[in-house]
Amino acid sequence: MSKYSAFSLARHALDPDLPWPRAWRSPEPKASYDVVIVGGGGHGLATAHYLAKNHGITNVAILERSYIGSGNVGRNTTIIRSNYQMGANTGFFEHSLKLWEGLSHDLNFNCMVSQRGQVVVAVSPVQMDVFARRGNIMRLNGIDAELLDRGEVMKLLPYLDYSKDARWPVCGAIHQPRAGTARHDAVAWGYARSADMAGVDIIENCEVTGFAIENGKVTGVETSRGRINAGKVAIAVAGHTSHVAKMAGLRLPVESHILQAFVTEPLKPIVHHVVSWGAELFYLSQSDKGGLVFGGHIDGFNTYTQRGQFAKIRDVAECAVSLMPFTSRVRLLRHWGGIQDMTPDGSPFICKTPVKNLYLNGGWCYQGFKATPASGWTYAHTIANDEPHALNRDFSLDRFEKGNELDEFGIGNWTYKQ
Amino acid sequence: MRLACPHCGPRDYSEFRYGGDASKQRPPHGTTGHGTGDLQTWHDFVFLFDNPKGPHLEYWQHVLGCRRWFTLTRNTATNEVGEPK
Amino acid sequence: MTFRRLPSGGRIDRNRPVGFTLDGKRYRGFAGDTLASALLANDVTLVGRSFKYHRPRGIMSAGVEEPNALFTLHDGARTEANMPGTIVDLIDGLTARTQNAWPSVELDVMGINQLAAPLFQSGFYYKTFMGPTKGAWMFYEPFIRRAAGLGAATEAADPDRYETRFDFCDVLVIGSGAAGLAAALSAAGGGGRVLLVEQDSALGGGLLSEPEQDGWLQARLGEIRNASNIQALTHTTAIGLYDDNMVVLVERHDHRQPDPAKGQARQVLTMLQAKAIVFATGAIERPLVFANNDRPGVMLASAVRTYLNRFGVAPTGRAVIATNNDTAYAAAFDLAAQGVEVIVADSRTEIPADLQRRNSIEILAGTSVVDVKGKNTLHAVLDGAEQRTITCDVVGMSGGWSPVVHLTSHGGIKPVYNAAIAGFVPGGFAKTHSGAGAVMGTFGLNAAIREGAAAGGGSIAIAAAGGEDRPYAIVPTWMPPRRKGKAFVDFQNDVTAKDIKNAHQEGYHSVEHLKRYTTLGMGTDQGKTSNIIALAEMAELRGLPIEQAGTTTFRPPYTGVSLGAIAGRTIGGHFRPTRRSPLHDWHAANGGVFIEAGLWQRAWYYRWAGDTPESAYVKEMGLVRRGVGISDVSTLGKIDVQGPDAAEFLNRVYVNGFAKLPVGKARYGVMLNDDGIVLDDGTTTRISETQFYMTTTTAQAGEVMSWLEFLLQTQWTDLKVQVASLTDEWAGMAISGPKARAALELAFPGVDVSDAKLPYMGCLDFSFDGVPIRLLRLSFSGELAYEVHLSADYAISLWEHFLKTGASLGLKPYGLEALASLRIEKGHVAGLELDHRNTLDDLGLGKMAGKEKDYVGKALRQRPMYQAPERWSLVGLELLEPEKRLRGGAILFAKDDKIEGHGRGYITSVTWSVELGKTIALALYNGGLKHVGEEIVCAFPLKNELTRAKIVSPHFIDPEGKRLHA
């Protein structure tokens, strides 16, 4: 009996000796697979799930150097939304949000997809125009969006600083009611369990250390647990994209930067939305456990250490207290960092590479968690068909050569700029 | 993190501005024509990064201080900072 | 009665009684008490309900590791949730409330959760709440959220004040136990600046609970007080270690009840840069895992001892001490000395002989406490050679000690397992770090002192303490001795030994999965008492040695820190610096209304023209179009570019040529980034062969300055050019309108400002009243216009001079809104068009670029898609339906397009055109000016608007530029 339900829960409650099955096995790696996925983060695991579900490809291994979910899927601020205005992004992220909406059912694993709405607070009339453009594009693409004036924001978020003392005024906001959060770890585990049930081998503590490439075609990987042959190899290692791609001789438009995240002590429900701020990059939501989970900008320099600078921690706390003065008395419980794969234009890659049968998924910047389902979906398609899905066609490596950047945030082609 | 400005000496990280990979060679000025080979050179220079896990030669500016731009090597796996140039 | 205050003893000040309330009920304690010790003294043992099962909970510890005894303190805007009573100094009038229980901790209704407990095993929520429909979680979530969370915060703004500061020292000693005191004294002997920080309210660490060592302690404290180079701070926690020896300290003044009105801070955060750091953070005792080990009255053995010796609070009758190691005997002896009947259940079969010396204590070897029964009275069930149930007031447990390795590993060094002490110790130290005392697993007092002295540099001898160190022995026990009943590992998050077993069964094997699946160690205590037990249990289940299982990652802060302390005073109005123009005071005093523009405050409009921006800007525009206005443009970036190669340099950074710009002439220039995207625009004037005066947009001034410095200092080091910012040195004011020249003539009598002397794009430097003036004939509005630049010191004076001399012409000030609208009429691009996504051609400026010369961005602006004919480029729009509106952010469609998707462009800027008497806009449109004359649809679905407009040239007024040249 492997299906999760209230019923199975009750049966186990009545019979404490009835063992729960393992969520996923930990098999020894086989000598060869049709597809080897490098990286057991959200994207790698989702890709395996959709390879099996959508394309019937199950002779698949996911190789994870540590424990699954040890990367950014396990350390992000869990915001999901589809408020994108630039070309391919709009459809891609909306597809993702639609998949989120059915994900717990699809996986038979409660990912706690909480569509509590995201409110982005604008601090100037000009910013209202910028938000309006985004909201209009959303509406024109069938995505929910509302423009709120100051009064409406006051009703929704009574705890913001509306005083004269505020450095920047609250001018209004853009609101996506369907946006929200999801339980990050559950996403990794749910995809893992589902892929595992379909026959995929999830191999933890197995680091990829090289690629076997013959005549421009990849034939397998070298790992800390020996050589594994593969028909196709798919990279999905987020912050380590450059590092792993280099093993295949690729040099990419990616830099690795640390983004920090924060959680406070658990409190009774007080913040009922995802709240973001237009003054500086700042976003906060309350986890179901009660902690306020929040973050800001990347620290702003290349690093693979998962520790941040205190100066940035101050910036973020200053945002929290300035936007929401009550947070001043709330205590920070823990802060950590994740390594983000930043691209010049802020948009990702889901594409083929110059090496045949080697595929790339990376460059997720601030937005890879919300992308997880659609990323897995389109990456699986790309791998299965050796050509991109309509939704990820523009997420190609050659877009900078062509001048086809997707600069969603209007910060220009400068990865470390904030 | 503390970085040493070659003019002012060691200072807190918050006084600096990061300038990215300094190992890349900017194509010389005056050589930009209209050919595509040129485009490739510039594309690689602007868009591709080694992004190493280990020693990284990089630019910093002492932006709140003497405004000097300089380079130093920092280990991206440990954040250990070397001497400035 | 189970606890009472002893008539004497302890470190409390019995002459200073202190009143406080819990849940509205009044109690008394003494200065020197913590909230927890005072409650125990009042025999209040039930102080909360647990997170998930709502089980009754009491006080477990006497320190920062407390998982249970969390209170909400204070009222109103000062409400503070989840404070461990064990670290709250008792102050007069303190109000505390219990948490997570309704209507009261005694009668908590949610206690029925305990009945359903089998359903609530770890991770249960991942397995249910998924049906019946797709969005079902949205139905369940509010219930789960309400049940979760611990205390409640208030929505009110915090009235208190917080301070942040920087500091430096030679040696930082963290922890003031015997090891830390020795380290600080020894380091001070070396002459450096020593900082000793202690989170507790007093220096002394574990010694505060050891009356027999008080002599040694007092002697050392005296030496510390007398050492001029030691600064010792109590109530100060080292919360984290950051790169390059930055340690962040938080000092709490809550107990002093600081007055924010007097500038006193409730908490002070110090970013300390230490040359060397000694970690003397001690160790924390672990509980034992047995059924119902969470009952109120079950405490850490060391806590029982601390309450007894430091606070003079003792159990009234009988105590059971459960242990697997030697240290709990100290509590047993001290209790016995107070006349408490003590039974020691030691799970070890062999007990060191020297511990068996007291016949007043019953010692049961090979015996474990396996369960605790009873609701109001404790009945400890002992299992060993025989089964016994003992009714008692307290069960003091000791499962061994976990060194406080947290800070030592913040820098990335993982702790390692030391089997001799059954705990993790630092896995090594960076060059300038060292450790001493219990944190190293050194549990002997004199050994700790020696280690401290050595860590501090060993420059002076530190006196030894009385008595001999005895070896420390432990036979670790991790698993509960019996299966039945809830045996807690993480008390705060209600994680039991059974949950760990389940997690193992389901494959959540890695310690990180275990943590995330069960939430073990994720509470406010961050698993200080539970983490090691849990990972040891998991290792045992997996058949791995503990060292292979490893620990989860220790992360800052060591204990919770209010966000207020981190933000300090950089909040509210001081959140980011405010930048003010040299003319600011005039605007403020003369009806200027300000608007934020980045860090700047700019004059948005003036009251003379109206009371709302909508009404005022139109009037101000009219002033410029028909008369003359004056506007503050001091926020423009201004850069002095000097040197023999200045012309060559500008020729490289601007797309258009500057090499041949004549002296005394200005030119409009555009800069690209290397990628071919427009970076900035502005006018640059040649002052001499080797000197230029560059202006940039307000928004990009800093960026451009840094970029120029970058190029000169790192890329083109052969160019002899110096750049210096003049943004603060010079003020700028625009005099615009058909009567602008007349205004200048009135203002500067005797200065020839004729068209011949000062033609369009000309520059005139002269001195007025002894003050150098730079007069540039530039126009942003499209009218005859000038910019006057001068030393910022004289800005207001000259501005007033203009207003006075220009009064006959009707000269008045106009603000940012009018400025921005005038430029729309003229078709000049600005911030909304320069949004880092547009190329030169998109903005209709492609023709400016030099064909022959090289310039920054030249190569990459030629990428295929940057040259594609269907790119969105600058057009003008005229509203065709006067009763409707055009709005910024509207999406554009061709007349017959289906209104969906991304459209063919969007509106960047909109204004009412005074000149044309209609609404106009600038927009980016697919194919741009090819479509002039076409009717299009502007969609603004956010307001359900569809509006017809016509594409026109963006140069709405005076396209030939006659006015500029007038």
Next chain:
Amino acid sequence: MLERRSALAVAHPFAWAALTLGEVRGFTLTQVAGFGNFAADVAATAGALPETSNQAVESNGRTIFRTGPHAFWFVGPENDDLAARLAGKAIVTPLSSSRTRISIEGRAAREVLRKGIPIDLHESVFTPGMFAQTGLHHTPVLLHCTAEQRFELYAMRTFALNVWEWLEDAALEFK
């Protein structure tokens, strides 16, 4: 008649027991930079130049700060004609209006400055005559120690009032 006006015209200087906050008005700030051997030419006119980047030199009635490897600040009296005298010998940029000179004096001065400035201000380390180009509240400042308990802070003019407000707020506890 054109009149000068300080960026701190609306600020209120104060003198408390522990702290005095004021403005130094009427000075000439001249930035002098150049290429190659320019320093020798400058020294010939203006006196010996400092070698170090943290110790100011007093010479000919001016305070000279070495602000960069090839740049100096000369702070002289009001109406100092140094700029004119150096014309042609170096790259000269007059900056008198661009910086506002705030004086901070008293036994609390170092502690107030510590709240914003990330350098070691201990009296044994940052001694009279020393200066540092550093940051305060995200803005660049030059901090000059003029006596054991007295400092001058050169703040950017357009931020000066804000820096003043910040200092005032930081000082409150010493009122």
